[in-house]
Amino acid sequence: xxxxxxxxxxxxxxxxxxxxxxxxxxxxxxxxxxxxxxxxxxxxxxxxxxxxxxxxxxxxxxxxxxxxxxxxxxxxxxxxxxxxxxxxxxxxxxxxxxxxxxxxxxxxxxxxxxxxxxxxxxxxxxxxxxxxxxxxxxxxxxxxxxxxxxxxxxxxxxxxxxxxxxxxxxxxxxxxxxxxxxxxxxxxxxxxxxxxxxxxxxxxxxxxxxxxxxxxxxxxxxxxxxxxxxxxxx
Numbered sequence: 001x002x003x004x005x006x007x008x009x010x011x012x013x014x015x016x017x018x019x020x021x022x023x024x025x026x027x028x029x030x031x032x033x034x035x036x037x038x039x040x041x042x043x044x045x046x047x048x049x050x051x052x053x054x055x056x057x058x059x060x061x062x063x064x065x066x067x068x069x070x071x072x073x074x075x076x077x078x079x080x081x082x083x084x085x086x087x088x089x090x091x092x093x094x095x096x097x098x099x100x101x102x103x104x105x106x107x108x109x110x111x112x113x114x115x116x117x118x119x120x121x122x123x124x125x126x127x128x129x130x131x132x133x134x135x136x137x138x139x140x141x142x143x144x145x146x147x148x149x150x151x152x153x154x155x156x157x158x159x160x161x162x163x164x165x166x167x168x169x170x171x172x173x174x175x176x177x178x179x180x181x182x183x184x185x186x187x188x189x190x191x192x193x194x195x196x197x198x199x200x201x202x203x204x205x206x207x208x209x210x211x212x213x214x215x216x217x218x219x220x221x222x223x224x225x226x227x228x229x230x231x232x233x234x
Contacts, residue, residue, distance in 0.1 A: 034079045034205060041086040042078060042093075043071050046105075051097060054105040070108055078115055082198075085118040126158035133210060134217030137161070142214055146173035148203060151210035176203065 053062040062070070081089065092114050098104040106114075132138070132154055133147075141147040149169040154161070161169075183200045186192040 035075050037083055037086055038075045038078045038081070041083060042090050043075060045090050046093060047071075049094060050103055051094075052099065052104050054098070054107060067105075073108070074111065077112060080121055081115060081119055085115075089114055089118055123155075125155060128158045128160075129154040130213050132161065133213040134220065138210075138214035138217055141169075142211065144170070145177070146170050147210045147214065148207045149173045149176065151206055151213075 053064075053067045056062045056066050078086065078089070089111075093106055093111060096106045096110065096114070098106060129151065133141070133151060137150075138147070141150045146166075146169045149172040150161070150166075153165060153169050157165070180200065180203065183192060183196045186196055187200075
């Protein structure tokens with residue numbers, strides 16, 4: 001019964017067979033990234049391993065709702081880890097299971113400490129990245145093919161973008177497109193290295209993050225325009 005409940009928690013955390021898979025090009029290779037990878041490689045695996053819910057802050061066994069909330073927090077917190085690190089973390093959690101039968105989830109604090117030992121968390125995204133890409137500069141960069149490069153530039157240099165910066169971003173975009181084509185070709189031929197796949201995965205992840213910011217900016221502008229038109233009509 002407990003194991004079935006754990007599996008239900010994994011399902012509610014958003015894990016479905018094939019969900020969240022991202023196409024990295026014209027190949028048969030798909031990579032689950034970010035939170036989807038956490039759900040696939042960590043949450044689902046441990047939910048079906050027989051681990052029992054641990055104790056809550058009150059010292060009593062967690063309710064199903066409390067355990068589900070814990071899984072959601074871990075999905076968010078662990079999303080920066082690479083796939084190999086998530087696999088290793090799941091192994092470590094299983095080894096650290098408590099209780100007489102060694103089948104009780106370790107504490108959230110311990111799991112976070114384990115994760116910190118696998119990889120350092122990336123620095124927080126500066127506010128200017130969101131504000132700049134959410135402005136009209138974001139859609140312009142996306143249409144011109146240098147959105148990812150502008151996103152990365154703003155993270156590395158959190159200040160207003162100058163004309164020379166745009167030139168550098170555009171040049172880097174040309175190089176990245178060429179590299180992407182080469183990596184996708186190697187993947188299609190079955191000769192891609194782990195470094196190739198990691199490079200492409202980072203590019204796809206950054207592309208998705210940048211496009212999400214642009215989309216939110218588009219939505220905000222559309223909402224303001226609609227509100228303004230309704231005000232004029234009134």
